[in-house]
Amino acid sequence: MASLKTIDEALASVLEHASPLASELVPIGAATGRVLSSPARARIDLPPFPSSAMDGFAVLASATPGVLPIVERIAAGVPASAPLAAGTAAEISTGAAVPDGADAVVPIENVVETDGRVEVSEAVQAGAHVRPRGGDVTAGSVVVDSGARLGAWHVGALGAAGVSEVECARRPRVAVLATGSELRAPGEDLEPGQIFESNRQMLASLLSAASAEVEVLATVPDDEAAHRDALAHGLEADMLVTTGGVSVGPHDLVRKLESELGVEEVFWGVAVKPGKPLSFGVRERTLVFGLPGNPVSTLVAALLFVVPAVLAIQGAADPGPRYEVARAVRALDRNERRDEFIRARRRWEDDGVVVDPVAGQESHMIVRAASADALVHVPRGRGEIAAGSAVRYLALA
Ligand code: AMP
Ligand code: MG
Numbered sequence: 001m002a003s004l005k006t007i008d009e010a011l012a013s014v015l016e017h018a019s020p021l022a023s024e025l026v027p028i029g030a031a032t033g034r035v036l037s038s039p040a041r042a043r044i045d046l047p048p049f050p051s052s053a054m055d056g057f058a059v060l061a062s063a064t065p066g067v068l069p070i071v072e073r074i075a076a077g078v079p080a081s082a083p084l085a086a087g088t089a090a091e092i093s094t095g096a097a098v099p100d101g102a103d104a105v106v107p108i109e110n111v112v113e114t115d116g117r118v119e120v121s122e123a124v125q126a127g128a129h130v131r132p133r134g135g136d137v138t139a140g141s142v143v144v145d146s147g148a149r150l151g152a153w154h155v156g157a158l159g160a161a162g163v164s165e166v167e168c169a170r171r172p173r174v175a176v177l178a179t180g181s182e183l184r185a186p187g188e189d190l191e192p193g194q195i196f197e198s199n200r201q202m203l204a205s206l207l208s209a210a211s212a213e214v215e216v217l218a219t220v221p222d223d224e225a226a227h228r229d230a231l232a233h234g235l236e237a238d239m240l241v242t243t244g245g246v247s248v249g250p251h252d253l254v255r256k257l258e259s260e261l262g263v264e265e266v267f268w269g270v271a272v273k274p275g276k277p278l279s280f281g282v283r284e285r286t287l288v289f290g291l292p293g294n295p296v297s298t299l300v301a302a303l304l305f306v307v308p309a310v311l312a313i314q315g316a317a318d319p320g321p322r323y324e325v326a327r328a329v330r331a332l333d334r335n336e337r338r339d340e341f342i343r344a345r346r347r348w349e350d351d352g353v354v355v356d357p358v359a360g361q362e363s364h365m366i367v368r369a370a371s372a373d374a375l376v377h378v379p380r381g382r383g384e385i386a387a388g389s390a391v392r393y394l395a396l397a
Contacts, residue, residue, distance in 0.1 A: 001269035018312035034168040035314035043162035045134035058102035061126040105129035147317030169314035175234035181221035199243040222251040244293030274363035275301040295366035323392040326353040343372035
């Protein structure tokens with residue numbers, strides 16, 4: 001590990017190698033979290049017709065004030081039978097089409113209705129309580145742009161604009177492999193020297209939340225043949241993410257075997273704690289991440305590099321990671337050589353968010369990390385960050 005890349009250099013290098021996947025049509029009901037690969041455009045003007053914003057009476061503004069005969073009752077979805085004659089009124093529901101000849105709606109609470117007539121006592125402004133056609137969007141305009149990751153509000157907008165399917169990058173296939181002879185699946189019995197394997201499902205959870213189709217491979221012991229077969233299979237995916245075996249020990253086999261299988265290493269080693277021995281390489285279009293095995297190292301490296309890569313190959317305009325800002329409750333020691341990510345809990349106070357480190361910051365302490373909801377970035381340097389200083393963090397929740 002001659003020279004460590006900075007976090008920014010490493011992320012830039014990963015994103016440089018992330019080329020977008022092909023796209024497919026996805027029904028909007030299944031598109032939440034997916035990334036648009038072309039802009040979705042409105043199929044209609046919205047509203048499609050001038051519509052009433054209130055329950056009331058449609059009138060011609062210039063005919064008010066006055067006592068107007070009620071000539072029709074217009075419900076939503078049922079247009080008026082004829083244009084409105086000046087000096088008359090049509091009862092109208094919220095969302096119903098304002099008839100030709102009318103240019104305003106008087107809310108029901110502002111009028112007195114007697115004997116088939118409505119008394120409008122004050123002059124009404126043209127356009128009052130009428131939602132103009134196309135006031136939200138006009139046909140052909142962009143509703144959601146390419147590169148956006150769809151959220152619930154986008155889905156609502158697409159539906160309203162008549163878009164039933166959108167073009168999205170296909171879901172990336174990501175293979176996840178844990179390495180280590182000491183690992184047993186949760187639920188199995190532990191023999192002396194063994195621990196429970198916890199990285200695969202954590203990664204699967206993170207990656208599927210980023211719209212990946214995750215294939216969780218069987219964990220391999222630290223032996224070359226087992227590594228070779230599993231890695232060869234994993235390299236068929238769009239992305240291969242391994243954990244463990246990328247450090248400098250005699251049982252760390254991942255990089256060697258990946259190299260034998262044709263993976264070109266782009267970098268190995270990032271100036272970050274935890275997560276330093278991260279390796280990244282490519283084989284043709286497949287992106288290959290070797291994450292260090294300690295569960296907190298895996299978590300941090302995945303959030304900093306792998307999740308952004310999964311979003312980038314889907315064409316996300318902003319693949320992240322997305323930092324937020326808070327104040328540190330207490331002073332934070334800085335590491336001279338490496339940027340650090342410390343697990344912390346957030347609190348919402350009157351003047352903003354504060355973050356407070358949890359006890360137990362070692363990289364194997366994933367259960368301590370479970371009491372945190374933020375990863376606070378402590379840039380490398382001398383001394384400490386004073387209590388009360390602004391810091392950036394990645395939200396876990
Ligand atoms: P390695 O990166 O293989 O040297 O592993 C570093 C540490 O993380 C060792 O203590 C491993 O036992 C542990 N470890 C590696 N992989 C996993 C995993 N999938 N789940 C839990 N702990 C792991
Ligand atoms: Mg290992």
